Amino acid sequence: MPDTPLLQVTGLNGGYGGKPVLQGVDFHVNEGEIVAIIGRNGVGKSTLMKTLIGLLPNQRGTVHLRGQQIDNLSAHRRARLGIGYVPQGRDVFPRMTVLENLLVGQSISGRKIDGMLEQVHGHFPILQERASQRAGTLSGGQQQQLAIGRVLMGGPSMVLLDEPSEGIQPNIVQGIARIMVDLNARTGLGVVFVEQNLDMIRAMAQRCYVMDKGRITASLTRADLDDQDRLRSYLSV
Amino acid sequence: MDNASPLRRTLALIQGPQTLGRGRRFWAGFAVVLALACAYPMFADSYDVGNNVYFFNWLFMALGLSLIWGYGGSLSFGQTAFFGVAAYCYGVLTINLGDAYGLTLFSLVLAVACSALFAAVLGYFMFYGRINGVFLGIVSLSVTLVLERFMAQTAGPEWAIGAARLNGFNGMGGMPSLTIPWPGGPIVLYPDLPLYYLTLALLVVIYLGLRILVNSRFGNVLVAIRENPLRAEMLGYDIRRYQLMAFVIGSALAGLSGVLYTSWGNYITPASMGMTAAALPIVWVAVGGRGDLTTTLVGTLLVLIVFQMLTIHGSQYALVVMGALLVVTVLVAPRGIVMALVEGAMRLTRRKEAR
Amino acid sequence: MTHILETRQLNKRFGGLHVTGNVDFALDAGEMHCLIGPNGAGKSTFFRLILGEHLPDSGQILFQDQDITRAKPFQRIRQGISVKFQVPGIFKELSVRQNLVIALQHHVDPRLLAEEIDRLLEFLNLSHAQAQLAGNLSHGQKQWLEIGMAIGLKPRLLLLDEPTAGMTPDETHATGEMLKQLNAEGMTLLAVEHDMAFVRQIAQRVTVLHLGKVFAQGSIDQITADPRVAKIYLGEVDA
Amino acid sequence: QDTTPIKLGVLEDQSGDFALATIGKVHAIQLAAEEINAAGGIDGRPLELVEYDTQSDNTRFQEFMRRVLQRDKVDAVFAGFSSASREAYRPIVNQFDGLAFYNNQYEGGVCDANMIVTGAVPEQQFSTLLPYMIEKFGPNVYTIAADYNFGQISAEWVRKIVEENGGKMVGEEFIPLGVSQFSQTIQNIQGAKPDFVVTLLVGTAQASYYEQAGAANVNLPMASSVNVGQGYEHKRFKAPSLKDMYVTVNYIEELDTPASKEFVEKFHAKFPNEPYINQEASNSYAAVYLYKQLVERAKSTDLAEIRKVIAAGDVCVEGPGGQMCIDPKSQHVSHTIHLAHVTADHSIEFPQKWDGIKPYWLGDAGCDLTKDDPSAQYTPSNPPPKS
């Protein structure tokens, strides 16, 4: 169904209280696509993610998921529609165990999905090994793995990842990229991710948007992505 | 800037990032308010003057709590313990020493020092024992409740220090008011003009002094500890020492309130350290806006005045209205009532200017 | 004094987990050293031990030949260690400028403080945001601010836990250059990083930590060429 | 003729812990004032009440005592329930040389020319109650008392009078204010095997003792100077938890005399929601009439003139519970003391009464306000200095 994209964002404005950050963001993600968003520090990437999931109100513009307008829904309702969100800076539930953190992730679908826990453990063995450690005491990279695993637990149909590679060791970064690509291929999982790590972008993204000063300023194709210098130029000052 | 003397530099700290109110307009306003306060007794009867002194008495404790809680981030639920300790010390000292030769003033200093010492001991126990957050609040509350319960049962004649009977729950009375020795006969500071000016002067001095303190390096570290104690320590600050110092200063101010209150009414009871009494300073400071000295000062005064007016005119309904006011204030004025009022006023003037 | 920092048989456990095991580690004065290793290898814990946030179960830590194993954190900072944490530790409710004031007031002459901070803000690219509350910065900006506070202390030894996380490649590169400059001015650097490009850019020596133990040590080329390191850590890229 | 109103300040707790026992006092004062005004006032001057709710808070007493004396310039003040609140305002009354009526049963001992106390004191209540109890139930006495001045001093009186009457203390326990759980106390009492228990409990929390002792089936006779008469526990707790409670009161609502019945009728007609008319309400009511007489005879509201009248020694009124006369030495009041017995179904019978019981102790001990004014509070173990 190429005519109803998975996610359609038009003219989105948003920010914090009186301070506008997003100034009319337009982009879309097609069904079964992995799309990256890149941009320098402070241009509003995280703000965009938070507005998409509904943690920040949008002041103008619309967000449609498979043709359904969702920008008027609360965050948990959007999540129930199958959107998973991994925040920047991990935000695991620090005083709950690793296993409990994963179980909370099931709420996205509101039910337990058989075999999902085993799958997640398969992706991230450390989460099984440390199942009863309190999440707040995990190392930074372990927390990041937990945050990704947690969102997968709910079997989302699309995920928003905010800098998923941050703090993760190189081979696991590759692993995460593989997992996402694999899920995308098997289940049609849609992925929107913000990233600075060029290796990861190249390993995962099918398309890429460049963001600057609260707007989408360029849209790159897969071919553009393979052009290292071109990509770099979008991220430099 | 370079050749500014240390004194000038210290004075410049009277305004800074840690306090609201900067620039000419603020200080002009301050001068006007101060002038009004000085002129006030000319237009008011002696009841109002004395009643205002009574309000002023509490402000020191509120300012102290603002320092400890608002700036330092440690919620002490037991400021009344220091209030009580200083108050009883003052009572015991003056009943035994009498009011001649300025001994009441000496007793004031000694009583405040006692509360500071007590705060230093308790504070050392708490801060160096790494007690923080609500636990700090509850330990300090427990201490004040222990003092209350203990003092409440000292009714018997065996509970006397020198000539001073502690006198249990009924409270200790009969201590002299503050008295200034004067060539033409000592001035007894009854709740009237001289006491009004003395308290006002103390208030101004302490308010300005605290402003300097919180904008100084000490104050910077204090707010840093409030925001992120670990980070503050990792910048090389001995955070426990700073917390302790703020606690001692704030508690000494609570002690000052205690002495002034006792001298004002010639009376102190254990109830002044009870649960209700202990919660009140927190309410004043939170409602006024704990993060700033000026809002604390004005807010506390406002709450005291409004609550008294409500009690006078509201009979049985006073408490209901007070409760409702507290709830509404917290809901509509997250940064304290004074901040809300100031912002509201600014918005109004701006709108007028726009027209 | 050749070693500015030295740990001897440093041990730390959490419950049953041996997080650092008999770590012998020495850092030469004036070098730029990177600490790498898998997630959970114990890198951040090692930092916390050096800083005194955790006390070791056994072993010794020497800084400039002085035993600081039991010293309080603030005392270690005063002796010339400084840190940028993995998770930004800033004063959220204070302005960006105020954050730096607190970091610098300790050792900068009050008369020069304002200038010094202006320079630092410029350097961190945060001049435009100096009046903003630090909590409202973007993630990357917070990292910058934190680095600014750490170097503002003018330490002899600077510990950096993932300084470039969340930065664009260009910014990462700029950070590397900045660190090199600081190093040239005499600061010893110990950084934890997962970004190999950055490690390659700055590190004179690299130590790999694995399961709480020193797993390998050497130049970046030696490390990347080590198949064991590739297996546990690097994967196929960059190997 | 002077028709400016005579102003009476009324500082009573209409909210907070003590409201239960004190709202009735305010109403009683209102009732008396209304009657007096309807009958033409005091020498043609109407009474005007200036009321403040002191919220069971000592500091409010200080604030408002200053207010009524300085701002409202009242001629007399009726103020206070707890002894602490009285002690809180007394320095201020002294400072402004005002006149305050304390219309409350209390631990006794206030020797202060600015105060008139219309409540009963321990010697009046215990010298009557305890001999009766010892004779009727036996000599072994256990006291539980609130752990503060009232309880401790009252317990001291109990000890003294029990020993004077050949009884024996088998136990004494003090309960901090606000305590509401009594399992251990109940066990201690059972262990000591007294013939009766003297309960000097204060505040609503402590009253829970009765329910809990009842539930544990302690089943001992009880004696008190304060419970029932103030907090009408027999009305609030389910029978038979106060069974065989004996209290000496100078008034309670059940008193079966014509004066009492008339008072109850008037009171309930005006305040139909009043749950109970306690001893303190009656004292407050009578106090207004005492004041009326004092002013009429002094022909002035001036304190010095009024005290001259008091010094004459014959100021008496007929209160709802009987005759009350002011003792010039202590400015306390003599009472008719009624022994109230709570039966198994919580009805009250009055097995005995004593007329004209005087507040003798202060005067005997050396307080003489006609001579000098120490403005102090004394106790048997801390008596006035012998001059």
Place this chain on the structure above:
Amino acid sequence: MVDSLNLVFSFLYQFGDAFAFLVLSACGLAVIFGMMGVINLAHGEFIMCGAYVSTRAAHAGVPMPLAILLGAACAGIAGMIVELLVIRRLYQRPLDTIVATWGISMIVTQGMLILLGPSMQGVGTPFGSFVVGGYSYSVYRIILMLSAVATLAVLWLMFTRTRFGLLSRATIQVPHVAEALGVNTNLVYSVTFGLGAALAGLAGGLYAPTMTLVPTMGASFMVEAFVTVVVGGADIFLGTAPAALILAVIKAGLTSWQGQLAGQIGLLIAVIIVIRILPRGISGKILRERG
């Protein structure tokens, strides 16, 4: 021999009595504080609400156990309303909840006095008494002890074995992430606060037959409740029960040895000492050891 058995029984009874009082007064507060970080100074008023409602119901002929549950339910509903109107807006500012709940407590206490008068007639303690070794004891006190244990057990099951417990803990720790993971955080807050209030109401209902019913009655629970919660620490299950155990031993011991004042002061001093030794309360200690 028999004598010493009697002694043991009497101490156990006193201990159980203190334990029940501590647990029941603290549970509601512990849920609200431990789970939500809200210091609820209106806790006593929810207790009073439970006591009043259950007493009214009992007067109207509702059987006692039902009346008590009704009291708990009403307090719970009142709690949810308070949460909706006030507390919900203050989660980001937990210290302001001190002021707000203090205000609510003033409104409720005085409002009750105005509406229902200064006191309410009690219903009397049911079940009579029994005798062991010359001392007679109230049967109802045993019921209270059993209720305390049952309450702890139910709560434990609820928070560890149900999804609600999981989601509420997640919500309280990082609300925005929980929300983004599909948790209806508003509902969770509301139910959690309601549960805390209902537990307070339950305590009120259970103690109503044994106490004076006045608008300020909640105050006599407050100190014990706070002390227990704080000694227990942030995790209510790991903390509250052991805290209540320790404090009950201290309180019962000191009270029987030196009287009520010693019991009261001892309790407070125990708090100071325990917190000094375990700065994060008992559960903080347990959690740290577990790693």
